[in-house]
Amino acid sequence: MIPVEISSVKKSYGDIKAVDGVSFSVNEGEVFALLGPNGAGKTTLIEIMEGLRKRDDGTVKVLGLDPWNNGYMLHRRIGVIPQDFTFFDKANPREAVKYYADLFGVSVDPDSILKEVVLDDSVSVLFENLSGGQKQKLGLALSLVNSAELLFLDEPTTGLDPNARRAIWDVVRGLRSKGKTVILTTHYLDEAEQLSDRVAIMDHGHIVAMGTPEDIIETHGSGERLEIHGTEELAAYLRENTKLNVEYSGKGLIDIAIVQKRDALVALTAIEESGLEWHDLHTRRDSLDDVFVKLVSGRIDEKGEIRVENAGNDSRDQRRR
Amino acid sequence: MTSARRIVSDLRLFGRGYLRNVAGLFFGLIFPVILILIFGAIFSSGFSGSITLYVQNQDTRDIFHVTTGFLGNLTGTGTVNLVMVSPSENFSQYLSAHSASDGLIIPSDFSANYTAGKPVSLPLYGNPSQSSSQIVSGTVSGVINGFNLGYFHGTPIIGIAPTTSNSQVTKYIDFLVPGLVGFSILVSPMFSLVSISSEYKRIKLFKQLSLTPLTKIEWLASKVLFYILLSAASFLLMVAVGVFVFNANIVFSLWLIPFLVLGPMFFASLGMLVGTVSKSTETASVVGNIITFPMMFLSGTFFPITLMPMYLRYLAHVLPLFYIIDGLNGVMIYSNYAQAAIDLVVVAVITIIAFVAAARLFKWRED
Numbered sequence A: 001m002i003p004v005e006i007s008s009v010k011k012s013y014g015d016i017k018a019v020d021g022v023s024f025s026v027n028e029g030e031v032f033a034l035l036g037p038n039g040a041g042k043t044t045l046i047e048i049m050e051g052l053r054k055r056d057d058g059t060v061k062v063l064g065l066d067p068w069n070n071g072y073m074l075h076r077r078i079g080v081i082p083q084d085f086t087f088f089d090k091a092n093p094r095e096a097v098k099y100y101a102d103l104f105g106v107s108v109d110p111d112s113i114l115k116e117v118v119l120d121d122s123v124s125v126l127f128e129n130l131s132g133g134q135k136q137k138l139g140l141a142l143s144l145v146n147s148a149e150l151l152f153l154d155e156p157t158t159g160l161d162p163n164a165r166r167a168i169w170d171v172v173r174g175l176r177s178k179g180k181t182v183i184l185t186t187h188y189l190d191e192a193e194q195l196s197d198r199v200a201i202m203d204h205g206h207i208v209a210m211g212t213p214e215d216i217i218e219t220h221g222s223g224e225r226l227e228i229h230g231t232e233e234l235a236a237y238l239r240e241n242t243k244l245n246v247e248y249s250g251k252g253l254i255d256i257a258i259v260q261k262r263d264a265l266v267a268l269t270a271i272e273e274s275g276l277e278w279h280d281l282h283t284r285r286d287s288l289d290d291v292f293v294k295l296v297s298g299r300i301d302e303k304g305e306i307r308v309e310n311a312g313n314d315s316r317d318q319r320r321r
Numbered sequence B: 001m002t003s004a005r006r007i008v009s010d011l012r013l014f015g016r017g018y019l020r021n022v023a024g025l026f027f028g029l030i031f032p033v034i035l036i037l038i039f040g041a042i043f044s045s046g047f048s049g050s051i052t053l054y055v056q057n058q059d060t061r062d063i064f065h066v067t068t069g070f071l072g073n074l075t076g077t078g079t080v081n082l083v084m085v086s087p088s089e090n091f092s093q094y095l096s097a098h099s100a101s102d103g104l105i106i107p108s109d110f111s112a113n114y115t116a117g118k119p120v121s122l123p124l125y126g127n128p129s130q131s132s133s134q135i136v137s138g139t140v141s142g143v144i145n146g147f148n149l150g151y152f153h154g155t156p157i158i159g160i161a162p163t164t165s166n167s168q169v170t171k172y173i174d175f176l177v178p179g180l181v182g183f184s185i186l187v188s189p190m191f192s193l194v195s196i197s198s199e200y201k202r203i204k205l206f207k208q209l210s211l212t213p214l215t216k217i218e219w220l221a222s223k224v225l226f227y228i229l230l231s232a233a234s235f236l237l238m239v240a241v242g243v244f245v246f247n248a249n250i251v252f253s254l255w256l257i258p259f260l261v262l263g264p265m266f267f268a269s270l271g272m273l274v275g276t277v278s279k280s281t282e283t284a285s286v287v288g289n290i291i292t293f294p295m296m297f298l299s300g301t302f303f304p305i306t307l308m309p310m311y312l313r314y315l316a317h318v319l320p321l322f323y324i325i326d327g328l329n330g331v332m333i334y335s336n337y338a339q340a341a342i343d344l345v346v347v348a349v350i351t352i353i354a355f356v357a358a359a360r361l362f363k364w365r366e367d
Helices: A042-050 A071-075 A093-104 A110-116 A132-144 A162-177 A189-195 A213-220 A232-241 A261-274 A288-295 A311-320 B004-020 B022-048 B063-076 B091-097 B110-116 B131-151 B172-202 B205-209 B216-246 B256-277 B281-298 B310-316 B320-334 B337-361
Strands: A004-013 A016-026 A031-035 A057-062 A078-081 A150-154 A181-186 A198-203 A206-211 A224-230 A246-248 A253-258 A278-285 B051-057 B080-085 B103-106
Touching: A004 A042, A016 A042, A016 A057, A016 A198, A016 A206, A031 A042, A031 A162, A031 A189, A042 A057, A042 A150, A042 A181, A071 A078, A078 A132, A093 A110, A093 A132, A093 B004, A110 A132, A132 A150, A132 A162, A162 A181, A162 A189, A181 A189, A189 A288, A198 A213, A198 A288, A206 A213, A206 A288, A213 A288, A224 A232, A224 A261, A232 A246, A232 A253, A232 A261, A253 A261, B004 B022, B004 B216, B022 B172, B022 B216, B051 B063, B051 B091, B051 B131, B063 B080, B063 B103, B063 B110, B063 B131, B091 B103, B172 B205, B172 B216, B172 B256, B172 B281, B172 B320, B216 B256, B216 B337, B256 B281, B256 B320, B256 B337, B281 B310, B281 B320, B320 B337
Parallel strands: A031 A181, A031 A198, A078 A150, A150 A181, B051 B080, B051 B103
Antiparallel strands: A004 A016, A004 A057, A198 A206, A224 A253, A224 A278, A246 A253
């Protein structure tokens, strides 16, 4: 059975189309990442799949069930970390796991589950006194209690320090090696690249690219590029005297797209002919970051997080909260 | 299917959290006891004790000890406590300086005139609007009548045979215990549910719980159960303080049980309802206070509603807590089970309405 199949799913909040006709399916044992800036519609979409939100249109089948109408049956078979996971302040992780086990009617050893998510050092610390990373690990532990075949992790590492992120990544890798299907949302490119078999890039409620990270780079990247440090004058000379696609970054960096192999020779010849100063020549390929920036109206900050400065997105984000 | 195992599990987690929360514990168990101790201490002495009567004795001659005998008889009634004022004081100024309204002057010719059989009047100061002044006036008249009869060596023809009525003598503390039991039945579940239901909605904890097999009815049932247990504990504490510290007369009866069960259930449901329909935690808290505060004071918690003006009494009859306290009074003070049965029907009906409304309007997840 295909664990998740969705087709033409739509959801609006007033005039804002949070999810606007999204279709995809996720295969058994696959780690599938929904990548996109804040406000792209990732959480709305994942909540529709979890049965927390009602879709306006389209079909959604999760483990063969309609999540909205059969949520009660579905929830016994899926594990979820919601965005901004939280718990009762005055309960500790061991009690939390025991509570979930009681609710699901399963018998588990709380300590071994907490060890699995590397929270075994804080089993008796009240939730209100846990750090952000520890809270998130508890969320992950709770999503494991019912041994779900399908897990939804909504931004599991947002706001965590690098060590905590890596601990959570290890757990996700462990789930994958056990053959579980995982759908995660993230706005960290490295997280999507590190963990997932396939990535769907979302923007403004649409999926703008989908496939393995390599596929996406292949399809949406501009292939090989030649970069030379030189003046704006040199860039202008190249534009005038060749048919190459030349971009000048403003910081003394000239970027030339190499579509065919001979483009490199054309470029070098023209540079030599110009008689202008240049240095530091090298070639590079588009990374997922480059493709992402191209596809999504945003930029990536120093932490690898996508920032979109766009009023429309902000209001959508607030509406969702 | 509703599962008892899940309710118990949620009850255990919630209860443990509650016990770890000092503020909750204070308001749930300690605060009502403190109220009983304070109000009990203030009013028990004031109500059961005697009324202070300031007396200025200007009769220094005291022929045949008539004045001494008269004042002794006044004290002997047990109703008034005499405070002697020096004859050199200006009596009315003295009274106002001591914020007192009740005073009696024994004129200088009192014993002389009495022994001579001449009429004599005793100036009695009082405030006719105060019940204490009426009591003083009655008491002084009684002693005067005795002296008038005594002068002619007469014997009374009409007497009083004191008989205790069924409802016993109701002291303030007898009334205070059921009132404050009602107070704690209102306050703990109401404030707590208003706050947690709006807060859990805000931090999306309900949404998270909806991803488990726990149903919202089970969640609500566990809260109702918890507050029934808490109210029972608080009831026992308050009754113990009332009986052992203030010697309250309280009737125990199985009739108490439905009030102690339905009361917390009603206010937990009402709190849930307020928290769930309010858009924000701030709105919830304001709406909760608007509903709670009039009930705290106007339902017969700290004083009987018969002391209130008519329009406030009508208002009391639309306050749900009134029926709980009226029922508790009926059971615990007057053994008036017919009245309690009527109150119980009212409480049962509004509880069912509130619980069903809370369960229906309360949403785990949004559309």
